[in-house]
Amino acid sequence: MPLRPCVPRPPVALMALCVVLACAAPARGGKPDRADSLPGPRARNVVFLIGDGFGPAYVALARGVADRPLAFDPHLVGSATTSSHSSRVTDSGAAATALASGIHTDNNAIGVDPEGRARTTVLEAAEARGLATGLVVTSRLTHATPAAFAAHVSQRSEEEEIARQMTAAGIEVLLGGGAREFRRNGPDARDLAGEAAARGVRVVTDRAELEKLAPMLKAPIQRQVFVCTGKSCKAVGGEEVKAEFARILEAKGLRQGKESKGRNPLGKVLLTECSSIGFCSIGTAVMVYPDGTLYAQVQPSDAAEIVEEHIEKGNVVKRLALIDLDKN
Numbered sequence: 001m002p003l004r005p006c007v008p009r010p011p012v013a014l015m016a017l018c019v020v021l022a023c024a025a026p027a028r029g030g031k032p033d034r035a036d037s038l039p040g041p042r043a044r045n046v047v048f049l050i051g052d053g054f055g056p057a058y059v060a061l062a063r064g065v066a067d068r069p070l071a072f073d074p075h076l077v078g079s080a081t082t083s084s085h086s087s088r089v090t091d092s093g094a095a096a097t098a099l100a101s102g103i104h105t106d107n108n109a110i111g112v113d114p115e116g117r118a119r120t121t122v123l124e125a126a127e128a129r130g131l132a133t134g135l136v137v138t139s140r141l142t143h144a145t146p147a148a149f150a151a152h153v154s155q156r157s158e159e160e161e162i163a164r165q166m167t168a169a170g171i172e173v174l175l176g177g178g179a180r181e182f183r184r185n186g187p188d189a190r191d192l193a194g195e196a197a198a199r200g201v202r203v204v205t206d207r208a209e210l211e212k213l214a215p216m217l218k219a220p221i222q223r224q225v226f227v228c229t230g231k232s233c234k235a236v237g238g239e240e241v242k243a244e245f246a247r248i249l250e251a252k253g254l255r256q257g258k259e260s261k262g263r264n265p266l267g268k269v270l271l272t273e274c275s276s277i278g279f280c281s282i283g284t285a286v287m288v289y290p291d292g293t294l295y296a297q298v299q300p301s302d303a304a305e306i307v308e309e310h311i312e313k314g315n316v317v318k319r320l321a322l323i324d325l326d327k328n
């Protein structure tokens with residue numbers, strides 16, 4: 001698992017097979033791009049989450065079984081076609097290339113069009129804009145889905161070449177399985193991970209080393225509280241609501257974070273601001289995960305009750321709850 005040293009760049013990025021995340025910071029050079037004309041606050045970070053083989057039918061089935069909206073429904077803004085150019089049945093290579101590069105290509109192809117020409121991926125576009133990117137997967141990094149964001153080969157089976165291209169792509173974080181592709185044995189053996197380490201890239205191969213880099217992995221986090229500070233919520237006190245949650249959670253030692261910031265490295269609660277979640281007329285919006293509770297019209301004076309009742313005792317504060325997925 002190669003990790004590049006942290007570079008002070010705007011955080012973006014990607015991640016696939018399970019997730020891709022990207023962040024959209026302002027373009028260099030001052031030229032307005034299409035994002036400037038879109039309504040709502042400008043995104044600072046973009047997370048591109050891919051459930052492999054996870055199509056609308058599965059989502060509909062999950063909703064039907066749960067008999068309620070799903071936690072990601074508020075974030076679902078559209079869909080993309082991932083059909084193959086060469087087959088009625090799409091494989092991961094063609095599907096991921098469609099998601100990463102916006103083109104339909106042949107099955108097995110990775111980041112190339114049906115004529116074999118390399119096509120720019122969203123991760124590469126982010127890197128070209130000077131944004132930091134990451135590719136984080138639960139599969140092999142060289143599996144077709146993540147590969148299509150950072151490599152260009154005609155056959156998904158060319159995993160050694162995919163590993164070579166991926167290592168050279170300038171990605172800030174690569175996190176996933178498939179170490180053997182980065183440390184090949186045999187006659188044409190090449191130690192890509194070793195070469196990367198020699199260039200100053202931090203290569204981590206076990207959990208203990210990873211925990212040293214990211215101590216929050218050890219924190220027994222139970223809940224995450226999102227406070228919307230988007231334009232509409234900010235206008236009705238979103239920042240003050242977040243500040244009050246921060247004050248109370250830190251006083252109780254519940255907020256996970258760095259000690260130097262007055263937080264608890266082993267805290268049970270993550271407090272995060274978020275931008276508009278689409279319920280702008282009911283601000284300030286506060287969401288509690290994994291419970292799936294959306295609180296509306298939250299005032300700073302409500303924070304103590306939400307922390308004491310919901311966070312500490314597990315009881316949803318019904319007078320403020322707009323959506324409570326456990327109950328709906």
Ligand code: FES
Nearest residue numbers: 228230233276280
């Ligand atoms: S600004 Fe839209 S939900 Fe907060």
